[in-house]
Amino acid sequence: MRILMVHNRYQIRGGEDEVCDAEISLLQAHGHEVDLYKEHNDRLGKLNPIHSAANTIWSRHSYRKMRRQLSQKPYDIVHVHNFLPLISPSVYYAAKEQNVPVVQTLHNYRLLCPNALFFRQGSICEDCLGVSVALPGIYHGCYRNSHAATGVVAAMNSVHYWLKTWTSAVDVYIALTEFARQKYIQGGIPREKIKVKPNFVDRDPGVGEGKGNYGIYVGRLSVEKGIDTLLEAWQTIDNRLSLKIVGDGPLSEMVLQATEQNSSIEWLGRRPMEEVYELMGNAKVLIFPSKWYETFGRVAIEAFAKGTPVIAANIGAIAELVDSGRTGLLFEPGKSHLLAAQVKTILDNPTKVVKMRQEARKEYEKKYTTSRNYQQILGIYHQTIKNYNI
Numbered sequence: 001m002r003i004l005m006v007h008n009r010y011q012i013r014g015g016e017d018e019v020c021d022a023e024i025s026l027l028q029a030h031g032h033e034v035d036l037y038k039e040h041n042d043r044l045g046k047l048n049p050i051h052s053a054a055n056t057i058w059s060r061h062s063y064r065k066m067r068r069q070l071s072q073k074p075y076d077i078v079h080v081h082n083f084l085p086l087i088s089p090s091v092y093y094a095a096k097e098q099n100v101p102v103v104q105t106l107h108n109y110r111l112l113c114p115n116a117l118f119f120r121q122g123s124i125c126e127d128c129l130g131v132s133v134a135l136p137g138i139y140h141g142c143y144r145n146s147h148a149a150t151g152v153v154a155a156m157n158s159v160h161y162w163l164k165t166w167t168s169a170v171d172v173y174i175a176l177t178e179f180a181r182q183k184y185i186q187g188g189i190p191r192e193k194i195k196v197k198p199n200f201v202d203r204d205p206g207v208g209e210g211k212g213n214y215g216i217y218v219g220r221l222s223v224e225k226g227i228d229t230l231l232e233a234w235q236t237i238d239n240r241l242s243l244k245i246v247g248d249g250p251l252s253e254m255v256l257q258a259t260e261q262n263s264s265i266e267w268l269g270r271r272p273m274e275e276v277y278e279l280m281g282n283a284k285v286l287i288f289p290s291k292w293y294e295t296f297g298r299v300a301i302e303a304f305a306k307g308t309p310v311i312a313a314n315i316g317a318i319a320e321l322v323d324s325g326r327t328g329l330l331f332e333p334g335k336s337h338l339l340a341a342q343v344k345t346i347l348d349n350p351t352k353v354v355k356m357r358q359e360a361r362k363e364y365e366k367k368y369t370t371s372r373n374y375q376q377i378l379g380i381y382h383q384t385i386k387n388y389n390i
Contacts, residue, residue, distance in 0.1 A: 208281015221249030226289030
């Protein structure tokens with residue numbers, strides 16, 4: 001099969017970049033021919049604001065390049081990961097002009113919410129869900145704290161809402177969880193167009209031993225990720241379990257202050273993935289305290305691969321990934337005392353934790369391996385092509 005992947009890379013490499021590259025490697029390893037049409041946000045600095053805004057709504061540059069590439073080689077399918085801001089939805093139309101079906105992975109909620117998070121001022125916000133013009137988002141400046149920037153994203157969504165791009169120019173959407181699928185159905189995407197395929201761990205890191213007397217957090221240090229909830233909870237753990245924090249972000253100063261006030265908290269900053277896996281495998285538990293509707297939770301399935309149970313906030317997709325009492329525990333998001341209580345449950349039940357470690361690994365082996373994901377993505381491609389040709 002010949003596949004053309006499409007991805008607008010971020011200036012700071014993130015999860016979407018990782019997933020795109022992992023899927024390309026997975027397909028190539030099984031003998032498929034995969035090319036990548038890419039743009040990089042480093043190019044944004046070369047564009048004037050007016051050009052950049054117009055480009056976000058409809059990029060003539062991307063449209064021409066896509067048509068040229070699709071005309072030079074007979075591709076079976078186009079798979080888009082991220083099109084904002086340089087590529088734009090114009091690539092869908094280029095694919096249609098060349099009679100190639102389109103699949104779009106929904107890594108976030110960008111088509112429904114200007115900031116893609118459904119999160120504003122520390123709380124869940126669905127004010128723009130299901131509306132044709134995201135006026136609340138523009139009013140609050142939800143994207144990059146800018147009314148103008150939010151207006152551009154809102155305009156992109158509105159234009160393509162009116163053009164029926166989301167319902168007619170994309171053949172199949174891939175949601176990462178059933179929770180995310182239901183949100184998009186609420187937002188107006190036809191349910192029959194949305195398939196669920198989770199992310200995966202592209203290389204089995206092997207089972208860890210869980211011999212370290214610490215919990216671990218891995219991720220962005222930001223409000224929506226619940227890092228404040230985590231730090232507050234650790235004030236009541238009484239040194240029974242130390243906490244290692246891996247990552248960086250806007251709340252790094254808050255984390256630094258917490259390490260100075262509480263000797264059981266250690267901030268490690270960014271670390272190579274091999275080291276992160278080692279830390280995960282030796283952790284007693286991984287903490288996932290998000291306050292927003294995560295579309296997935298790659299860190300959680302990486303913990304499962306290492307056999308490490310997860311304590312997660314009972315919200316969004318992460319609550320779907322963690323089977324409370326079997327592969328981890330859940331707590332009400334933002335409630336630090338309830339998070340602390342679940343940490344103490346782990347500490348007070350060592351025999352149960354051993355069983356959780358076994359079940360976490362089984363969950364990875366059942367759902368999140370490369371072989372399982374390959375079967376799923378190939379099935380989606382074949383069905384999309386079959387339906388397109390009917």
